[in-house]
Amino acid sequence: MPTKTATAPKPSARERLLAAADELFYSEGVQSVGIDRIVQKAGVAKASLYNLFGSKEELIQAYLDARHANTREQVERALTRFRTPRERLLGVFDAQGQLFTEPDFNGCAHMTASAEAQPGSPVKCAADRYRQWVRAMFTDLAREAGVADAEGLARQLHLLYDGAGVSARMDRDPSAATTARAAAAALFDAAARD
Numbered sequence: 001m002p003t004k005t006a007t008a009p010k011p012s013a014r015e016r017l018l019a020a021a022d023e024l025f026y027s028e029g030v031q032s033v034g035i036d037r038i039v040q041k042a043g044v045a046k047a048s049l050y051n052l053f054g055s056k057e058e059l060i061q062a063y064l065d066a067r068h069a070n071t072r073e074q075v076e077r078a079l080t081r082f083r084t085p086r087e088r089l090l091g092v093f094d095a096q097g098q099l100f101t102e103p104d105f106n107g108c109a110h111m112t113a114s115a116e117a118q119p120g121s122p123v124k125c126a127a128d129r130y131r132q133w134v135r136a137m138f139t140d141l142a143r144e145a146g147v148a149d150a151e152g153l154a155r156q157l158h159l160l161y162d163g164a165g166v167s168a169r170m171d172r173d174p175s176a177a178t179t180a181r182a183a184a185a186a187l188f189d190a191a192a193r194d
Contacts, residue, residue, distance in 0.1 A: 014052050016042040021063040026106055030060050030113045030123070057122050060113060064126035067109045072133065074099065085145035089157070089188060090181055092137065096161060097177030100168040107169030111162075134158055145192065153191045160184050 011019070020041035024033040035056050039046050053059040078095035082088045099105060106112075114127035138154035138161075147153050164180035167173060 013042070013044045013048045016044060017049055017052060017059065018062060018066055021059055022066065025060065025063050025113070026067075026109055027104065030063075031116050061122035061126045064110055064113055064123065064130065068126070068130045068133065071099070071130075075137070085141065086188060086192075089138070089141040089145055090184055092141070092157075092161070093164065093177050093181035093184055096164060096180070097174060100164075100174035100177055105168065105174075108162075108165045111165070131158075134161060142188075142191070145188070147188070147191045148194055149191065153187060156187050157184050160187075 017038065020038045021033075024037060024041060035046065035049060038059070039049055042049075049059065053062060075092060075095040078098065079088050079091050082091040110127040110130040113123050117123035117127065135154055135158050138157045139150050142150035142153045142157075160180040160183055164176040167176035167179075
């Protein structure tokens with residue numbers, strides 16, 4: 001009697017659309033990729049996209065939200081390796097460096113998508129939520145480390161984080177995270193003395 005092999009369930013139309021959007025939007029940009037290419041790659045009807053997301057802009061927002069959740073998960077997982085608040089704060093740059101070494105790294109999806117977004121649009125709101133999370137993460141880590149001006153240090157570290165991302169993308173240099181980490185350590189040590 002032949003044994004039945006378990007097959008993985010086929011991803012839902014939503015999952016396939018998000019996977020196609022992630023691949024195409026991240027590699028080519030949100031404005032240059034049309035809906036027809038996404039539905040073709042996902043293997044779904046155009047009506048499915050509109051029923052599930054309502055518009056291309058809402059699909060872009062969902063794509064950015066999924067990228068945000070993935071980045072957050074990777075950073076949080078990486079930070080579990082560190083013991084002290086200082087190490088955790090600097091560990092954010094180690095986690096960022098891991099992202100830079102991914103074969104398909106193409107810069108910050110939120111930055112790229114928001115460059116063409118209208119103020120107040122779902123795309124701009126998704127990018128703003130991501131940036132707020134990055135700033136809040138640095139602020140919380142600075143507070144845990146006992147820095148008096150945690151918000152001021154967080155602002156400086158956020159600039160380093162953004163700059164490292166741009167440098168890694170533009171220069172194709174994943175070591176930008178290491179350089180940013182060294183600068184962050186100097187900023188942290190100076191802030192901790194104040």
